Amino acid sequence: MDKLNILRRTLSVLVDNEPGVLARVTTLISGRGFNIESLSVAETMDPKVSLITLITSGSPQIIEQIIKQLRKLVNVIKVVDLSDEDYVEKQLVLVKVRAAGPDRAELRSLCEIFKGKILDVSPRTYTMEFTGNEKKIRDILILLDEFGIEEQVSTGLTAMARTRLFKKERRPD
Amino acid sequence: MAELTGAQILIECWKKEGVELVFGYPGATTIDIHHYLMESGLRFVLTRHEQAAVHAAEGYARVTGRPGVALVTSGPGATNAVTGLAAAYLDSIPVIVFSGQVARMMIGNDAFQEVDIVGITRPITKHNYLVRDTESLARTVKEAFYVAASGRPGSILVDLPKDVLAGTAEFRYPGKVRLRAYQPHLEPHPKQVAKAVELMLAAKKPVIYAGGGVAMSRAGKALLTLAERLQIPVTNTLMGLGGFPGTHPLFLGMLGMHGLYQANRAVQECDLLIAVGARFDDRVTGRLDRFAQKAKIIQIDVDPTSIHKRVTTQVPMVADAQQALQAILELLGRSPDYDREARGAWLAAIARWKNEGLLDYRRLGRAASCTGPGCVNHGRGGSFEPIQPQMVVETLYEKAKDRDPYICTEVGQHQMWAAQYYLYDKPRRFLTSGGLGVMGFGLPAAIGAQVARPEALVIDVAGDGSILMNIQELVTIVEEKLPIKVVILNNGCLGMVRQWQQLFYGGRYSGTLLGAGPDFVRLAEAFGARGFRATRPEEVAGVMEKGLAAEGPVVMDFIVCQQALVYPMVAAGKEIGDMLPYAAEILAQD
Numbered sequence: 001m002d003k004l005n006i007l008r009r010t011l012s013v014l015v016d017n018e019p020g021v022l023a024r025v026t027t028l029i030s031g032r033g034f035n036i037e038s039l040s041v042a043e044t045m046d047p048k049v050s051l052i053t054l055i056t057s058g059s060p061q062i063i064e065q066i067i068k069q070l071r072k073l074v075n076v077i078k079v080v081d082l083s084d085e086d087y088v089e090k091q092l093v094l095v096k097v098r099a100a101g102p103d104r105a106e107l108r109s110l111c112e113i114f115k116g117k118i119l120d121v122s123p124r125t126y127t128m129e130f131t132g133n134e135k136k137i138r139d140i141l142i143l144l145d146e147f148g149i150e151e152q153v154s155t156g157l158t159a160m161a162r163t164r165l166f167k168k169e170r171r172p173d
Numbered sequence: 174m175a176e177l178t179g180a181q182i183l184i185e186c187w188k189k190e191g192v193e194l195v196f197g198y199p200g201a202t203t204i205d206i207h208h209y210l211m212e213s214g215l216r217f218v219l220t221r222h223e224q225a226a227v228h229a230a231e232g233y234a235r236v237t238g239r240p241g242v243a244l245v246t247s248g249p250g251a252t253n254a255v256t257g258l259a260a261a262y263l264d265s266i267p268v269i270v271f272s273g274q275v276a277r278m279m280i281g282n283d284a285f286q287e288v289d290i291v292g293i294t295r296p297i298t299k300h301n302y303l304v305r306d307t308e309s310l311a312r313t314v315k316e317a318f319y320v321a322a323s324g325r326p327g328s329i330l331v332d333l334p335k336d337v338l339a340g341t342a343e344f345r346y347p348g349k350v351r352l353r354a355y356q357p358h359l360e361p362h363p364k365q366v367a368k369a370v371e372l373m374l375a376a377k378k379p380v381i382y383a384g385g386g387v388a389m390s391r392a393g394k395a396l397l398t399l400a401e402r403l404q405i406p407v408t409n410t411l412m413g414l415g416g417f418p419g420t421h422p423l424f425l426g427m428l429g430m431h432g433l434y435q436a437n438r439a440v441q442e443c444d445l446l447i448a449v450g451a452r453f454d455d456r457v458t459g460r461l462d463r464f465a466q467k468a469k470i471i472q473i474d475v476d477p478t479s480i481h482k483r484v485t486t487q488v489p490m491v492a493d494a495q496q497a498l499q500a501i502l503e504l505l506g507r508s509p510d511y512d513r514e515a516r517g518a519w520l521a522a523i524a525r526w527k528n529e530g531l532l533d534y535r536r537l538g539r540a541a542s543c544t545g546p547g548c549v550n551h552g553r554g555g556s557f558e559p560i561q562p563q564m565v566v567e568t569l570y571e572k573a574k575d576r577d578p579y580i581c582t583e584v585g586q587h588q589m590w591a592a593q594y595y596l597y598d599k600p601r602r603f604l605t606s607g608g609l610g611v612m613g614f615g616l617p618a619a620i621g622a623q624v625a626r627p628e629a630l631v632i633d634v635a636g637d638g639s640i641l642m643n644i645q646e647l648v649t650i651v652e653e654k655l656p657i658k659v660v661i662l663n664n665g666c667l668g669m670v671r672q673w674q675q676l677f678y679g680g681r682y683s684g685t686l687l688g689a690g691p692d693f694v695r696l697a698e699a700f701g702a703r704g705f706r707a708t709r710p711e712e713v714a715g716v717m718e719k720g721l722a723a724e725g726p727v728v729m730d731f732i733v734c735q736q737a738l739v740y741p742m743v744a745a746g747k748e749i750g751d752m753l754p755y756a757a758e759i760l761a762q763d
Contacts, residue, residue, distance in 0.1 A: 016354060020303075024295060031296045061481060068478040074300040074320060077354040 005059050008037070010082040010089060010159050011067065013052040016075040017043055024073055025052060034058065034066050038091075040156035049077065053089075053158045082159050089159035092131045094119070095141070098148035099126040107147060114140050125150060133157075179307040179338040180205035183271070184213045186314040189346050192242050194218055194624060196226040196233070200246020201286065202273025205338040218624060218653060221645040223250050225617035227257020227328075228643070230268045232621025235604050236579060238391070240267040240321045241621060247273040248286030251332075252293070256611060259297040261328035263608025264412060265385060267321040268328045274303070276336040291332050299327030307340040312347055319350045324357030325476040326389060357475060361492035366500045368488045369447075369471045373505070376445035376469075377515035378522075379405045382428065382457075385412030385607070386450015386474060386494045388600035393417070395498035396449060402502070403509060404516050406523055408436040410451050411592055412607040419596030425523065429457040430743045431589045434530025434752060435523055437743070440465050441750035442522070448472040450494045453483040454608070463748035473497040530755070532740055534563040559734040560710050562587065562662040565717075566594040566634065569660060572717045578630035579604060579622045581615040583639030586668035589739040591634040613642025616659065620646060623655040630658070630721070637663040637690050647700035650726045658720055659728045661693055664735045672738050676753070677745075697728035706730040 015021045022041055029036055038055040056066055063081075070079045082089075099107050107126055111118055114136070120127035130140050134157060141149070177185065183206060187195070194216035199207045210217055220226040223245045230241030245254045251272040261268035275284040291303045300320050302313050313331060321329045373379060387396055393416050400407050400423050407417045408425040417424055426433030428440055440446065446468040451457070458464040461483060470486040472479070473494055480489040490497050566587075580595060581604040582588040588605055597603045604622060606614035615633040623631040633640075640661055650657050662668075671685040694704030703723055707716040713731065720729040741752040 020291065020295075023292070027295050061485075064481055065478065068480075072476070072478050074352065074355045 006057055007060060007063055007083075008055065008057045009063050010087070010157065011054045011056065011070070012080045012082055012159065012161075013054055013070055013076060014044070014078040015050050015052060016077065017048050017050040018075060021050070021075045022052070024075060025054075025070065028069055028073060029056075029066070032065070032069060034062065038156035040158045042158075053156065055157055080161070082161055085161040085163065087159050087161045089133050089157050090131050091134060091137050091155055091157045092129065093137050093141070093152065093154035094127065094129055095144055095149055096125050096127045096151040097144050098124060098150060100124055103147050107144075110143060116140070176341040177344045178205065178209075178341050179310050179333070180209050182307065182310050182342065182344050183314065183333070183338070184209050184215065185344055186311055186346060187215060187242065188213070190314075190318045191239065194233075195242045195244050196220055196229040196621070197244035198223050198226055198246065198250060200248075200250045200273060202247040202275060202333075202335045203244060203250075203338075205335070206244060206271075206273075216624075217244075218620065218649065220617060220620065220649050222643065223253035224256050224613070225620070225643050225646045225649070227254045227268060227270055228260065228611070228614050228617035229621035229624070230270075231257065231261045231264075231266050232581065232604055232618030233625045234261075234266050234268055234621070235618070236601055236622045236625045238389075238601070240269050240318055243268065243270045245270060245272050246286065247275055247290075248288050250286075251290040252288060254330075255294060255297065256609070258294050258328045258330060260606050260609040260611045260614065262297050262299060264606065265326050265389065266328070267326040269317050269321050270328065270330045272330060272332050273338075274332045274334040277305075277334045278336075280334065290330065294330045297328070298330050299325075301330040301332070303332045304334065304337050307337050307342040310337065310342070311345060312350075315347050316350050316352065320352075320355060324355075325386075325474075325479075358477070358491050359475065359493040359496055361473070361490050361497040361500045363500075365488055365490045366497070366504055369490065369501055370504045372445055372469055372471060372488060373403060373405075373447070373501070374509060374511050377512055378443045378519045379403070379445040379447060380425070380439050380443040380468075381405050381407040381417075381447045381449060382410070382440065382451055383407055383413045383416050383449045384410040384451025385416075387413055387416035389450060390475070390494040390496075391600075392449070392493075392495035392498050393600050395495055395502060397421075398502055399498055399505075402505060403511055404520065405447070406439060406520065408432070408440065410454070410457055410607070411605060413451060414592060414603045415597035415600045416450075418598045420598055427592050429454075429749060430459065431593065431739050431741065432457075432743075432749065433593065434532075434741055434755065435526035437741070437749040437752060438526045438530075439523055441467075441748070443468045446470045448474070448486075449498070450474060452476075452479045455483075457749075458483065459743045459747055459749035459751075463750075530741070532754075534561050534737070534740075558710060560707065560713055560731055562664065562731070562733040562737050563590050563594050564710065565660065565662055565713055565731045565733060566590045568713050568717050569632070569634070570595045572714070572721055573630060573632065576630040578602070578632050579619075579626065581605070581619040581622060581631070581633045583615040583633070583635045583642070584610045584612045585636045585639055586664075586672065586737075586739050587634050587636045587639070587662040589669075590662070593739075612639040616640065616643050616646045616650075616657075619657045619659075620649055620653070620655060623657050624653070631655075633657060633659045635659055635661050636668060637661055637665065637693070638667045638687060640693075641691075644696070647697065647702055647726070647728075651701040654725070656725050656727075658726075659697075660717075660720075661728065661730050662733050663690070663693065663730050664733050664737070665690060666735055668735075668737075669739070671735075672742075675736070675738070676742070693728055693730040697726075702726035702728055704728045704730065706732065708732045
C-alpha cells in the first residue's frame with residue numbers, strides 16, 4: 001500500500017436499527033481487511049434508525065471501497081464521509097488520576113481549564129471526565145500523565161456535520 | 174380471513190413467487206413445512222446431501238434466471254448448506270436457502286442441532302434473515318426474493334425457528350417491496366455513456382472483456398450488436414462463456430490464467446478495454462500492475478464495489494449491463510464512424526496471434542507431457558497411447574453441439590478443458606463454479622439444470638477426484654429419473670494441483686495421486702445408472718455416441734493421460750501475456 005497516501009476518514013453510517021446490523025458492519029470491515037480506529041453507535045431521533053460513527057484509515061482506493069462496501073449492505077441506509085464536510089467531533093474520556101497534597105489544587109485548575117468535571121474524589125485520586133475532539137483529549141491525557149494516570153476509559157469519537165446531516169448524497173458515478 | 178401456520182404461509186409465499194420446486198433434505202425443525210409441502214403442488218427434490226441441494230438450486234437458477242430455492246434443517250443441515258451459499262454468492266447467482274432453526278426460546282442454549290447460521294453465513298451471503306415472528310414471515314420472504322434477484326444477484330439465507338413455523342398469523346402477501354436502504358442503480362449516467370462512446374470511437378485497438386453479468390442481465394444480444402457494429406473482438410471470463418457466441422469470428426476465447434493465447438495477448442496490447450459485468454478477478458488479471466497497461470478502461474457493472482476495487486477505470490458506469498449497452502448503442506447510431514483502417518490492422522494482429530497460439534495437444538501430450546511409463550494410465554490394460562483428455566472434450570463438442578446441451582463442470586483441469594475446447598454459443602449453457610471453485614458442484618448443478626429443462630441434454634464434465642465429492646447424487650438422479658450424462662476425465666490424480674507440482678514444485682506429487690480409484694462403471698451400475706468406459710483413443714467417439722444416445726442417467730469413464738497439462742498457463746505472479754508453454758521469443762514479438 002502507498003504509505004505516503006494514507007487517509008484518515010470519519011464516516012457517518014446510517015443503518016436500520018435491527019439486531020445484527022452492527023455485526024454486519026464489523027464483519028464486513030474485518031473480513032475485507034479494513035481498519036477500524038474508533039466506532040460508536042447510538043439510536044437516532046428515529047427509533048428505527050441508528051447512527052454509527054466510524055473512523056478508519058487507508059489509501060484513497062481503500063477508503064472508496066470501504067464506503068461502497070458499506071453502502072452495499074442491505075441494512076445500511078446511507079454513508080457520508082464527514083471528512084469532506086465541515087464537521088464537529090467529540091469523544092468522552094474518564095480518567096482516574098493520582099491526586100495527593102499540592103497536586104489536588106493543580107488538578108482542579110487543570111480540570112477547569114479543560115472544562116472537565118470531577119466525578120469522584122478519594123483520599124488519593126480524582127476521577128475526572130473530559131469531552132473534546134481527539135487532539136484535545138490527547139493533550140489532556142499527556143498533562144494528566146505527569147500526575148500519574150491509574151485508569152482510563154474512553155468512548156469512540158462521534159461526529160456531526162455542521163450543515164444538515166445526510167443532506168447530500170453522492171452517486172457512485 | 175382464516176389464519177395459517179407459518180409453514181403454510183411459507184409455502185403460499187413460494188407459490189406467489191412462482192416457485193415450482195424446492196431442493197432439500199428434511200429434518201426435525203422443518204417437518205412442519207414438509208407436512209404441508211405434500212399437497213402443495215410444488216415439487217420437492219430430495220438430494221442426498223444439503224450441499225447438493227444448494228448447488229442444485231444454483232443450477233436451476235443459472236439455467237432459468239429465476240431464484241433457486243433450497244430447504245434444509247437446522248444445525249448440520251444448515252452448516253452443510255454453507256458451501257453452496259458461498260458459491261452462489263461469489264458467482265452472483267440468486268439462491269435462497271430456507272433453514273430450520275430451533276424454537277425461539279431455545280436459541281442461544283446450545284440446543285440439539287442448533288447453530289447460529291445467520292452469524293455463520295453473514296459474510297458469505299448477499300443478505301440473511303432470522304424470522305422473529307410468524308406475522309413478519311411473509312414480508313421477509315418477499316424481501317428475500319427481491320434482494321436475491323435484483324441488482325447484483327446473490328445468495329440469501331432465511332432462518333426459520335420451529336415455533337415461528339408452527340405459530341399462526343393472517344396471510345397477507347405484500348405486492349411490492351421498497352427498502353429504504355437497498356435500491357440498486359440500473360440506469361447508466363448519460364455523461365458516462367457519452368464518454369464511453371467517445372473512447373470507443375477513438376480506440377484503435379479495443380477489446381471487450383465480458384463476464385457473468387452479461388447473461389445475468391440478458392445483455393447478450395446488445396453485446397453482440399456492439400461488437401459487430403464497431404468490429405471489437407470479445408473475450409469472456411470463465412463465468413461469461415456463452416455470453417458471446419463461441420463460434421463467432423470476433424471471439425477471442427477465454428482470458429486469464431488458462432486463457433487462450435490470442436485473448437491474453439489482445440488484452441495486454443489493447444488501447445481500450447471495455448469490461449461488461451466482470452470484476453477483474455485475480456485469475457483474470459494475473460500480475461495486476463502489468464495488466465492491460467496500455468489501455469483505458471470502461472467498466473460497466475451493477476455493483477459499485479466492483480468498480481475501482483482492483484483496477485482504476487477511466488469510465489466507470491454503475492448500471493445494468495443491458496441498459497448500459499442499449500444506451501451506448503443508441504448514442505452510437507446505426508453506422509458509427511470509427512477508424513476502420515486501424516481496426517483492420519488490429520484484427521489482423523489478432524488473427525496472427527490465433528495462428529501463432531495454436532496448441533496441438535496431441536503433440537504436446539506426447540512430447541512434453543506423456544512420457545510413456547511415467548503415466549500410470551499409459552499402461553492400464555496394456556501398452557498403448559493413452560487418451561488425451563482434451564480430445565474427449567472435443568469429441569463431446571462434436572457429438573453434442575447440435576442438441577444445444579447444458580454443460581456443467583466440477584473444478585480442476587477438466588473444468589478448464591471444458592472452457593477451452595467446448596464452444597458455447599448461447600448464454601446459460603455453461604454451469605461452472607467460478608469464484609469459489611467448488612469441487613462437487615457439477616453433478617448437483619446438473620440436477621438443477623435437468624429439472625429446469627427436462628427435455629434438454631444435460632452433461633456433467635468431471636474429474637475422477639471431483640466427481641466423488643458429491644457422488645451420492647447419482648441416487649437422486651436415478652430416483653428422479655433425470656437422464657444426466659456424466660463424462661469423467663479419469664486421470665487417476667487431482668490433476669490441477671498435480672500440474673502445479675509438476676511445473677513448480679519439482680514433481681513431488683504429495684497428496685495428489687489417487688491410485689486406481691473406484692470402478693466408475695460398476696459404481697454407476699450400483700446406483701442404478703448405466704456405465705461405459707473408454708481406455709484407447711479409438712474408443713472415445715464410440716463410447717461418447719453410445720453414452721449420449723443412451724436413455725436415462727449415464728456415467729462415461731474415459732481413462733486419460735495423467736500427464737496432460739492445461740495450457741496455456743500463466744504462472745502465479747506473472748503477467749497474463751507471459752504464458753506457458755510458449756517460448757519467450759514468440760512472446761517478445763510485436
